[in-house]
Each structure stands twice: as C-alpha cells, then as structure tokens.
Amino acid sequence: MGKRIRVQRRGRGTPTFRALTHRRVAPARYPPTQKLGEKTLKGWVKELIHDPARGAPLALIHCENGLTFYNIACEGMYEGQEVFIGKDAPLEVGNILPVSQIPEGTLIYNVEKIPDDGGKFARASGSYAMVIAHTPAGTTIKLTSGKTTIVDGKALATIGVVAASGRTDKPFMKAGEKYYLMRAKGRKYPITKGVAMIAASHPFGGGRHKHPGKPTTVSKSAPPGRKVGLIAAKTSGRAKKSRAAKA
Structure with a gap:
C-alpha cells in the first residue's frame, strides 16, 4: 500500500503547507473613502518596511488628519516624502488619485476595481498599469500582461511603478x-x-x-x-x- 500523495497532505492543512502569516506586517490597501473625505489630504511616508513573502517593500503613510495606512512602495519613493490623496492631488510619483482624474498614458499601480476594495491590480514588484481611455462605463487600463480591463472611475490608484523591479534579476x-x-x-x-x-x-x-x-x-x-x-x-x-x- 502506498503513502498519501502530496495533494492529500496539503489538503489536510498541516503546518508544513501553512504560510507563516503571523510574521507579515499588514495588508496594503487604501483607507475607505469616508475616512479620506472629499478634500485633498496631505501625508508623509513615515517608514519603508520589508514585508515577508512580498516582493516590494511597504510604505507606512501618516496623514495630517491622524489617519495611517500601508501602501506598496514605488520606484523613487523615500522616507519623509510628501504624498497627496484626492482628486486634486498633483500628478507626481507616489500620489493617490481616482483613475478618472489621471490622464491617458500615465503609469499607475495598486489599482482598485471598485471603490473601497483596497487595490486589486498591479501590486507585484516591478508591475504597473497604464490608463488607456476614459468612457462613461469607466476607465480602461492596460495591465502588465497586455490585457485590458475597465475599472470604476472613482477607484483609487497610485502614480508610478511598483518598487523592486530588479528582484528577479x-x-x-x-x-x-x-x-x-x-x-x-x-x-x-x-x-x-x-x-x-x-x-x-x-x-x-x-x-x-x-x-x-x-x-x-x-x-x-x-x-x-x-x-x-x-x-x-x-x-x-x-x-x-x-x-x-x-x-
């Protein structure tokens, strides 16, 4: 009689096949729009942190209203950098805007599919998405894979490219x-x-x-x-x- 194969042992859920999630820092997601408010919010990159099992570092952002959250760091981001969150934020690397306010051809990352989902697209190290067109149905973006998808115009995205693009080199x-x-x-x-x-x-x-x-x-x-x-x-x-x- 043979032994149990790998798929059987994995399905049982032993520590051998269980991720060490207690070592991870925090999920990288945007705060709810109710906490951000309608005005443009100013914040600072307090710290860049390594997160186990994640290719890119995390950026701890402190806002002027006392709100803190983690976002995926981008190329060129540094500690102490000022970031702005809102529809009137300038088009600079690290700032967070609704995709409807981002011009066509801009590189973005950590893009939400619908508002308040925290970010679904272009989150891996070195990845990015490009704004293709704005339509009444939403904003069309092109992913790193070459595929295109439509996201809600009120969904948030960060300007830039995810850091650690040379990780696989x-x-x-x-x-x-x-x-x-x-x-x-x-x-x-x-x-x-x-x-x-x-x-x-x-x-x-x-x-x-x-x-x-x-x-x-x-x-x-x-x-x-x-x-x-x-x-x-x-x-x-x-x-x-x-x-x-x-x-």
Whole structure:
C-alpha cells in the first residue's frame, strides 16, 4: 500500500503547507473613502518596511488628519516624502488619485476595481498599469500582461511603478535561500515530479521511463489518491489554430 500523495497532505492543512502569516506586517490597501473625505489630504511616508513573502517593500503613510495606512512602495519613493490623496492631488510619483482624474498614458499601480476594495491590480514588484481611455462605463487600463480591463472611475490608484523591479534579476545562489522564500509563502520546496517517484508514491510513478503510463485527465469524482493531473479538463493537448490563422 502506498503513502498519501502530496495533494492529500496539503489538503489536510498541516503546518508544513501553512504560510507563516503571523510574521507579515499588514495588508496594503487604501483607507475607505469616508475616512479620506472629499478634500485633498496631505501625508508623509513615515517608514519603508520589508514585508515577508512580498516582493516590494511597504510604505507606512501618516496623514495630517491622524489617519495611517500601508501602501506598496514605488520606484523613487523615500522616507519623509510628501504624498497627496484626492482628486486634486498633483500628478507626481507616489500620489493617490481616482483613475478618472489621471490622464491617458500615465503609469499607475495598486489599482482598485471598485471603490473601497483596497487595490486589486498591479501590486507585484516591478508591475504597473497604464490608463488607456476614459468612457462613461469607466476607465480602461492596460495591465502588465497586455490585457485590458475597465475599472470604476472613482477607484483609487497610485502614480508610478511598483518598487523592486530588479528582484528577479538576482539569481538564487543556494537552495536554502529558495527554500526559505517558498516557506514564507506557504509553498512546498523542492517538489519531486510524480513521474520520478515509484508506483507506490504517486499514480504517475513507476515504469522504465519518466512517463505517466495512464491518461492524465481525471474526473472530479476521482478518489483523493488518484486525483492528480488535469482535473475535469474540458480539452487537453495543444490548442488548434483557426483556419484564418493558417491562411
């Protein structure tokens, strides 16, 4: 009888697969609009803080009305910098404005989908979004992936590009460094491929060569020890090119 596979152990919720969230500083989100008010608010970057499991640093912002919150730091931000929050804020790096007040072609980050959701788009290190057009339905922005989406005109966004854009340029020289990074994110590392295991340890294991030996598509009702691979896949294999593309 084989052992329980990785997906079974992960679903049980043991500390091995649980992220160390108690070490994290705070969520990076904008305050509610009721607390910000309608007038342009002035604040200062009190401190730049490293947040475990986050690629970019956090900026602790103190406002003149006593409000404090954390925002993702951008390229060029420094401690003591003045930031303005509101529709009349100047178009400078680090300032927070509604997307409807930001000109087309401006680079922004930490963009809200709807007001008061705290920020949903362009939050990873080095990422940004670009304002494409303003329409009655909302503001169209282009994401780093190249896709476009429409957000509410009253949604907030920060001017600039998320800091730590060169994070991926530095290689991991030791496996231990990669291990502790993945541990902070609650991910298992290193991971052994199923085809490299013995038949008792994984459904795809065993055999003379590294091949699954059986269809990799399984149903949703498959037992836990067999539910690996493409679960309830509608299609599999390479995507067929359309006739128009071939022509």
